[in-house]
Amino acid sequence: MLITFEGPEGSGKTTQIKALAEHLCAQGRDVLTTREPGGTPIGDQVRAVLLTNLENTDMHPRTEILLFLAARAQLVEQVIRPAAQAGKVVICDRYADSTLAYQGYGHGADRDLLRRLLDFATGGLWPDLTLLLDLDPEEGLKRKKLGGEWNRLDAYTLAFHQRVRAGYLELAARDPARWVVVDAARPAEQVQAEIRRAVDARLAHAGH
Numbered sequence: 596m597l598i599t600f601e602g603p604e605g606s607g608k609t610t611q612i613k614a615l616a617e618h619l620c621a622q623g624r625d626v627l628t629t630r631e632p633g634g635t636p637i638g639d640q641v642r643a644v645l646l647t648n649l650e651n652t653d654m655h656p657r658t659e660i661l662l663f664l665a666a667r668a669q670l671v672e673q674v675i676r677p678a679a680q681a682g683k684v685v686i687c688d689r690y691a692d693s694t695l696a697y698q699g700y701g702h703g704a705d706r707d708l709l710r711r712l713l714d715f716a717t718g719g720l721w722p723d724l725t726l727l728l729d730l731d732p733e734e735g736l737k738r739k740k741l742g743g744e745w746n747r748l749d750a751y752t753l754a755f756h757q758r759v760r761a762g763y764l765e766l767a768a769r770d771p772a773r774w775v776v777v778d779a780a781r782p783a784e785q786v787q788a789e790i791r792r793a794v795d796a797r798l799a800h801a802g803h
């Protein structure tokens with residue numbers, strides 16, 4: 596079972612994933628969490644080039660796409676696929692849909708081409724369930740300035756982040772069997788309760 600969390604900056608994915616993992620572990624499940632980009636030694640080096648090195652201001656969008664995909668390919672083969680095959684519940688903090696939302700809707704890259712590249716990078720591994728923590732990017736960036744770790748992409752315009760949000764909502768509307776949209780503007784406990792309901796229902800449906 597592969598569960599992914601998506602959403603704009605500051606939507607609380609990390610906190611919510613931690614609480615969900617505790618809930619699933621308490622049910623006796625074997626849980627593995629990952630975060631993108633990174634999560635492997637090679638992926639962490641790519642993360643530094645993509646995000647933490649704020650000097651990389653002239654990165655071309657195609658370069659950005661290929662680096663995100665490179666980090667993901669490594670994470671899938673080294674971590675995600677082996678864990679899923681071992682029967683674990685794998686929870687990813689961002690996955691392929693981040694590329695569609697940020698590089699596709701945000702930068703305007705060809706989304707059909709991106710889907711083919713994503714198939715290549717992931718070896719065709721797509722999530723069983725995707726939770727979209729939906730939040731107004733203005734609010735998200737405000738939250739992030741208060742406490743989060745600032746990255747190179749946060750400096751993109753608000754219009755970019757608005758396109759990302761709209762893109763996520765469109766992806767979710769097109770595939771309601773996989774996506775659940777959660778209003779992340781509410782208090783964290785309410786958001787977590789809704790996430791748990793969605794995940795428990797999906798696990799029960801899948802016979803887990």
Ligand code: TYD
Pocket residue numbers: 603604605608631632646663689690691693694695697698744746748749
């Ligand atoms: P991170 O610090 O992990 O932030 P967040 O808490 O918002 O997840 O930064 C990840 C950044 O990389 C975030 O700005 C989204 C972006 N990103 C892409 O643009 N494309 C991708 O494929 C992925 C995985 C992330």
